[in-house]
Each structure stands twice: as structure tokens, then as C-alpha cells.
Amino acid sequence: MVEGIGFFVFSLLLVALLIPVVIRFSFLLGLYDEADGDRKDHGRNISRLGGLAVFAGLMTSVLLFTDLKTDLNMVFALASFILLFTLGLNDDVCGTGPLLKIAVQLVSAIILISAGWCQEPGWIGLLKIFLFVLLCNAFNLIDGLDGLAGTLGLFVNLFFGILLFLGEDHSYGGIALMLSGSLAGFLLFNYAPARIFMGDAMAMLTGLISGLMALRFIKLADGGGISFLYSDSAMAVALAVLIVPVFDCLRVFLIRLLHRRSPFSGDRNHIHHRLKQMGYTDGTVVFRLLIFNISMVVMTLFLQHLGNFTLIILLFSICVFSNGLLTFMIRKTADKNYRLRDVLLRDTLNIGRN
Template structure:
């Protein structure tokens, strides 16, 4: 609040502009919490959260440098440099892992940067004004935000805690296709960057339409992964023999041993 990191306007998103002070603060806190958790949740395979964080902080760094906002530029590039060094040892096969502390710190920094970017880029005092800045900021963080939204919705629909673990993340869907951590990471980062470029060049469409198109594109890709996913039987672990089996063809009871687990993995 004191540092000016606050969403004061929706910049035309859903037809809204200036926000009341209290609603502005609540929206800012909510946005920061969501972004922090989205980076934590996307950190499921080697290099993914770090690579997405590197891409985002690099983009923000160059923008703030052009705006001569050197404190935010230094924060962006310092984070990008630290993450770059970390990724050397975090790409598959990973030797070190960032854990919750690392992913949530990257999320916090990107949350601060994107809020500041939205306030500055589409503001009257911007040296380099960018129309539809909220849509571009949303596109920069597209993979973590939309994947978290989708997974939370699935868990709530299934009457589970939104924070309960599962294998519904986008990287899990790609892992089930037999793709490597490295290939998945590079593919998702490349796709995210392509969307950023597309949103930037289509910025005159307005925030609302751009965000809707971004969401439509993401969920269309997810739908494609679901429809082409492997149909092979999966291993279900029951707490007891009295527990009912999933209603799937080919379901059978097997002893839970190392051999049966390896068979399912292969």
C-alpha cells in the first residue's frame, strides 16, 4: 500500500475503471495471494516454475528499464539472474529443488511486478503507454493462473479441498503422454510467450476480449489433452479391501508391491 503496489483501476476490464479504495485494497491482496499460490502449484516438474518466473521477470525488467523505473527493473533482473543460475541445476535431471519457499517467493515478486506494470503501463504518466495492460499482465502469468483456476474448479466440483493434491495439472497431463520434464517445460514456456506476443499485437481489442480469448485458447488446449490422453488402466490404492473399486473397465485387485507400482509407471 505504501509502496504504491495497488490495483486502483480495472482499465476498462468488464467496463470498470477507477475502484473504491477499500475494494481496491481487497482486490490487490487477493490478486497477490492468488499469484503466489499459482506459482507454488505449478512447481510440479523440473524447471517449470523457474522458467515461467524467468520469462515473466525478464519481460517486466525490460519494460521498467524503458520506463526508467530502475528500482523495479533491478528487482526484476536480480530475480531473473538468480532464477537463471538456479535453473542450471533444476532442469531435468534436477540436482536441487526450489520447494515452497522458492516458488512462493517467485510468485510474490511477480505479483508485485504485474500490479505495478498494470498501474504504470496503462496510466496517463506512462512514458511507454501500453493499451490493455491488464490483459498483457494476465497473459504473462497465463500458465500459472489459469492452471490453478482450472484445478481448483475441478477439486471443488468433486467436493474436495481446493488445496488437496492430485494429478490434474497441465504438466501432469503432458507427463501422462510420456513427455520429458525438459520438453514439457520448454513447450509450456514457448506457448505462454507466443500468447503474450499475440495479446500484445491484439491489444486494441480491449482487456475483456483479450482475456476471454486467452482463457478460451488455454482451455481449448487442455480439452485437446484430455481427449487425447491415454486410456490405459490406472493403479488405484484402496485403504482396505472393503473399499469399492472405481467403475472402470479392466479394474482388478493387485497386491501393492514394488513390481506392481513399476508396472503401472511403465
């Protein structure tokens, strides 16, 4: 574990040194994010190339401390990381359409699982591809508030990294801890008021790597590699760790489709936007969502004897109830005639709206 701590600290320090360089570089070339007065809250131009420093910190650590010769799958993983990051960087600089994003996310996911593709049933491979694409978009969608995507990415990969290390999966556990350290270095400059943004490049890659670590964690736990975990609850524990970005992404996409809009159209209906409507500051929103996420993990660990099916139903039920309560509180403040049933009929199914 001392080795893992070293990975974390090295990545953190490297990214913390690189961020000021990226900020100066961004403004020299005019590559910054402008406030649009609609979906963006910042009142000044801010560099959107923070992903460059995070990616450099991650890849430098991986190349220095990981033995790529002993694991062919690791080479596939790095190829997938580079491809997805390149797409995201193009989006941060020039803009990219949603269809091209999805296409490259699919290719990156296929590369990531292709080394073991023939060893599994086809539907398992398709399910993994869906998971990777979902998480790429989930982390990209929550990257709309200072510190949020970085904090959740840090928590997710720190959790998986520590448990993978304890289970003797040092290669992938090391990558998770390297990413955690890189995100920690980035967050020194990203908490409100942010001096730099992560950008689509690193937000999508954080989602991809988080999905990879979740699968490694499930495989390790299913094989009895983590002594205090029940093998038939590993999937639910992994979902609990990822629950905030996963539920927010699924909820927003579903509501957009029910309202006959493109699932990729922008709006201010994400969980962080809705908590801001309640009057919370950026820092408070990040803290509350992190505590909620940790609470879901702790609850799942305590109830792991219930098994995957029951726990997954419980996790989503809590999220649906919490979301409905938040919707009711927001709408009731603006409309005294708003009723509890309107959460489902008006705001979810789009029935009865004027």
C-alpha cells in the same frame, strides 16, 4: 538498461556460487526431498532448500543496489518478502498446514499494499490481495517438474523487468531483473535431472513478486509510460504473461471443488503432469509451456487494440479449448469409448463417473 543487465548478471553469478554450498548443507542436516512414488518422479534424495540461495542472491542485490530511503513502499515490499519466505522455509523444513500458509500469504499481501491502501477504494485493495494469494499458490503448484517454476518465473520477471526499466521504473524493474538473474543461476542446477529444488519458500515468493511486478507494469502502462502499449490493454498483457500458472491454478482448484475435495489436496492433475502422461520428457514439457506462454503474450500484443475485456475472454477461451483437447487426447488413449462431451461431464463436472 546496462544497469539492469548488471543486476541480472550479478544475481545469477551469486546464486550459482551459493547453490553448491546449500546442497552440501542440506545433506549434512538431512534436509532433502524424498521420492514418494506417487506425486514425485525423482528417484533419489534431492535438496529442497534451493530457495535459500535464490533468496540470498535476490536480497543481497536489492540491499546493495536499491535506494530504500527514497521509496517507503519498497520497505513494505521487503518486509512482505521476508515474512512469506520465512513461512515457506518452515514448510520446506518442517511442513506447514494449508490454513497457516493462506493466513501468512494474506498478511504478506496486506503488508505489500498497505502503504497505498488509503489511496484506493476498498475493493481494489481486496482484488490485489486476491491476486497476490492466487499467484503465491499458482507458482507453488507448478513447482512439480524440474525447471518449470524457475523457467516461468524467469520469463515473467524478465519481461516485466525490461519493460519497467524502459518505462523509467528502475527500482521495481531492478528487483524483477535481480529475481530473474537469481532464478537463472538456480536453473543451472534445476533442469532435469535436478540437483536441487526451489521449495515452497521461493516458489511462493516468486509468485508474490510476479504479482507486484504485474501491478507496477499495469500502473506504468495505464499512465502512458510504455509508448508501444495501449493503456486499455495493459491488464490483458499482464495476464498473458502470467497465464500458464494462473490458469493451471484456477482449473485445478475448480475441479477439486467440483469433485468435492479440498482445493489444497494433492494430485497429479496439473498441466505438467498431464503433458507427462502424453510421454513428453521434463525438458520438453518445460519448453512447450514456455512457448505457449510466449505465444499468448505475442498474440495479446498484436491484438492489444481489442482492449482488456475482449483479450481476457480470448486468453481464457484458448486455455479452456487447449485443456479440453489435451484431456480428450489423454482419456481417448486409455478408453476408446471416451467421447468429447465426457471432457465436460466426467472430468470437469464429475457426472457419470463410476
